[in-house]
Structures are given as structure tokens and as C-alpha cells.
Amino acid sequence: MAEHGAGDLRLTGLTKRFGDFTAVHPLDLTIPRGSFFALLGPSGCGKTTTLRMVAGLEEPSGGTIHLGDTDVTGTRAHRRNVNTVFQSYALFPHMTVLDNVMFGLRRKGDKQAEAKAREALELVQLGQAGGRRPGQLSGGMQQRVALARALVNRPDVLLLDEPLGALDLKLRRQMQIELKRIQQEVGLTFVHVTHDQEEAMTMADHIAVMNAGRIEQLADPATLYEHPASTFVANFLGQSNLLRARVEGGARDGLVRANTEGQELLLAADSVPEGLTDLWVGVRPEKLTLGEAGGRNRLGGRVVDASFTGVATQYVVRTPWGADLVVVQQNDGSARATPGEDVTLSWEPGREFVLDAAQDDHAGLDEVAVDG
């Protein structure tokens, strides 16, 4: 809608230091107006700090924030048309739920404050709770009040700091759909912080994966999954099998010959960066096929674990050199392998992604190690 979205949200060199600790390294980011943008990353990587700077609650140590053509870096929080759903809810304990939701509209002197607030409460399925105090509500209900309180203002940019974290799975899915619907209907810019990669993938147009105060990769969900730019992204977003390989010879017919532990691999030439010889070859579990039907790349191994999950079976296959590869096989009625069985894994060149071997293959696997 025309009156909404003062324009793109543009962060340029945005930095935050607490003493000598840099919580957010110089950050350059353009969030297109009206888009659903997700910020994904492990605990302590600087997501909340970034949002707080955009909201005007934290003063940047450097850099600028633009909303459209306006530089809002020095604008105080109450003058920015930006609203936040706080990670800790921050509901006013001395007001009723309805007064909480009306707070923003009242400040603007909106005549229909009450009607709009009731509608927003209806939306988060709390139509009956308007007269209660936040302290009388469960964590999940409080979170939905926080959501309604921010959403009802229809700001240019809505900042959501893990807004669904306290909800059970069913409600979470409902709220995801609801949020996405509102975002599309009203055309607001959403910046959604989450731990939950599935939530980020299903909801967002663009995802920035953050690690230790830096953005590792910014892309749409499919690109992020199919072509992660770093081992951190590969491991943080879904599962990845990473094989150490060496390029042997140049490209021919769009394929590059490589070698992993004495096994020959064919890689799509356009996925191998120019001049790189030591590689991580990454293959997602569902891209591997048990048997030889999957494609020209073949690896042998022995099944050490098989877990049946209903729609699929997840195998762990140990290669002769001791690496464990994860394979997910659709439950299409074909025979299942059993632990101890020798199997061949196969995939077609081009289904893999390629990264520089200089990167740590365990990055992003252990979130705690990444912390701080």
C-alpha cells in the first residue's frame, strides 16, 4: 500500500562495540521495502543488538541507518516509525492487555484506537483477554500480546525479536501464517529474528545468516540452502556432508575432476571457484541416493545406523576412511538397508556445493563454540 514503507531500510557500516567487545562488526545491509527479512544466527551473535540499533534503543558505535532517503541514525526511538516485538515481551504490568495494545495508537491520537486494538487481539486469538493484566497470562499469551501491541501500529518497519519462541508448535505455525499474511496484505517491512531455521526458510524472502557479529551470507532461502557460502552456513542451515577433495586437471564438458580419499568425483565446473584446488565438497543428505541410481558420483560405505522417521529413513553410512555421511531416503516403498550392510552412495554432479578447504568444517555445528 502506497502510504506504507518509507522505502528500503539501509544499514551502512553499522557497528556496535561494548567496551573492547565488538557485538556487531561493520554491517552493510539493504532490506527492501515490503520484504520479509529474517535474521538467523546462534545465540549471542548480535541479532538483538542489531535490531535495537534499528529501533533507536541502542546508539551505534559507527555507521548509519537509512529509512528510504532519510538518515535516522540520530533520530530518537519515539520519532522512528519502527516498532519492536521484544524478546522479553516488555509488556506494561500495570495496564490491562487492551491498554497495552492501545498504547502506541493512543500516542498518535488515533480515534479508533480501541477498535483497532480489539481487532489486533482477535488476530492473535486473545479476544477474550483484553481486560486482564499481563501477569495473569501464560508466556505464550504474553508473547502474542507483545506481537499485537507492535503490529497494531502498522509501522514502516516491524522488528520481531524471536516473536514466536514461547509458542507451542501448532500455535507457532498458525502465527507464522498469520504474520506472513499481514505482512503481504499491508506491505510492511518485517525484520524477523529467529533461532529456528525452518521458520526463517518458510517465512522469509531474504535471510541473513549472522555469526559472531558478522553476516556470513545474505540470500533467498533456496540459494542459502543449495549454495551456502561458508561451512558455517552449510552446517547451521540443515545438515551437510562435507568431503575434503582436491581438484585434478581443468574443466571438460562443464565438469571438473576431483579426488577425495582416492575416490574420483565429478563436480559441476561452474560451482568450483576459479583457482581453487583444495575443496570441501558438500552434499545435502537428501541429494544422496542409496545404490547406484543417483548419478555418476559413487562412494562406498557401510551402514552404521538407520532411523525410520515415517516419510523417510535417515542412514549414517561410514566410508572406508572413517567419515560418517548422512543420507535421507524417501520412504517410496523400496527396500530399506540395515545396519552392517555394505552400500554404495551416488549423486549426480551439480547437486553438490563447493567451498574453500581453508574453512573449518565444524563451523556452526556447535553453537556454543561459536558464542562470543
Add this chain to the structure above:
Amino acid sequence: MAWVRRHLLFLAAVLVLAYMLVPNVVVAVFSFNDPVGRYNYTWRAFSLDAWANPCGAAGICQSLGLSLRVGLVASLTATVLGTMVAFALGRHRFRGRAGTNLLIFMPMATPEVVMGSSLLTLFLMMGLPAGTLAITIAHIMFCISFVVVAVKARVATLDPRLEEAAADLGATPLQTFLRVTFPLAFPGILAGALLAFSLSFDDYIITNFTASPSSVTFPMYVWGAAQRGAPVQVNVIGTLMFLVALLVVVAGQALAARRERSRAG
């Protein structure tokens, strides 16, 4: 014997309460006395004379009025100043914060005689005449410390995120203070104000140093009256004050209980 053992706690509580309340009961009972002579120390006969005419004793209601006025001005001023100090100490990190914290406690720790005599010296040096103004200034000074302590305890429990949320929702700093910070800090501010009032109303020693013959507060009147002979009206006013205090406490508890219920229910 078993009965005594079972109700030991109850008995102990009754005894302690009686010990605490007997003086008040005596004061109340003797407000209905009809004494002969100047002293109201022996029971003679029941009478409503004093209750019918509480201002009957010379000067008693003037002194009560003065005490109420001084108490009101002192507690209000101290509450405003003390609340600001409490917010500064509770919210901001600045150089000399620890030192300020310590200084705030000083008036509470200093013996009143010492403070009273020092103030008298100070006022004399400044050329400020003893009297109502001097009393009020002195009361404001020692009340501030108590207000700061009461409000700071409350401010410490406030979540700064709430003020951020208000600003985030478009509230100006003033609106944020009026709608979020103040209502949340109010119980502490009220407690500080009540404490300040009762301290001011009650004070004898410091007041005595800073008062002039024409500015006699209620405690000074009672003290003087006790020397010359105590009129029954002192008991009447004492009983009234006890009742007002009781009313305030009961009302406060009822309010707190109601809030608790609405929060938990």
C-alpha cells in the same frame, strides 16, 4: 498442658501484640478521663469533655496545625527531591555514584542531637532566624535520605525494557515517565512520602534546636505540656493520630491485596 503446647505460638503472639499496643490503649482510655489538677495520670471519672473540645487546651491546635503544615511541605519537597536522587542513583552510572550513595546515608546515621546543634550553628552563621522556615529546611534535609532509600528499592525492580518499549511505541520521554515509569515507581514514592511525613511530624530533637518560641510544633507542645501538666486533649489528638495511621495501613494492605488478587486471579 497439651492445649497450652498447641497454642504456644498463638499465646506468644497475643502477649507481644499486647505489649506493643498497651501504650496506645492507655492513651485512648485516658482521653476519656476527667482529671483533677494538672496531671492526667490517675483515672477519676468518665468524661467526653476533651473529645467535645479537642482545641480546648491553650495552644494545642496551633501546634498541631504547625506540625501538619511543616510535615506536608517537608515531606512533599523531600519526596520530589529524593525521588529524583533515587532515579539518578538507580538508573545512571556516573562518577562519584558510590560516594553519593554513602553521603545519602549520612543523615540517617548521624545522631540527631549532633545534627540539630550543627544545623543551629549553620543557620546562625547564615543569618537565618530560628522558626518555621528553619524547621522546614531541617526536616526536608533528613527526610530526603529516607525517601531516596524507599524509592531506590522500587526503582531497582523496574525493568528498563519497559521504558524502551514505551519509547518504541512513540511515547515522548515525558509521556514515558508519566504513563510507565511513575505509575510503576509510585508504591515506592508513596511509601517514601508517608515515611517522610511521619518522621517530620514526629521529630523533636532537631526541631527543638531550630525552633523559636513562636514556632511550637506538636511534639514540642506535648513535651512542654508534660512538664507543666498534660491536658486530656493531648490524649485525644494522640488517639486520633493512631486511628489515622491505622486507617492508612489497613487501606494500603487492602489495596495491595486487591492488586495481588487481580494479578494472580
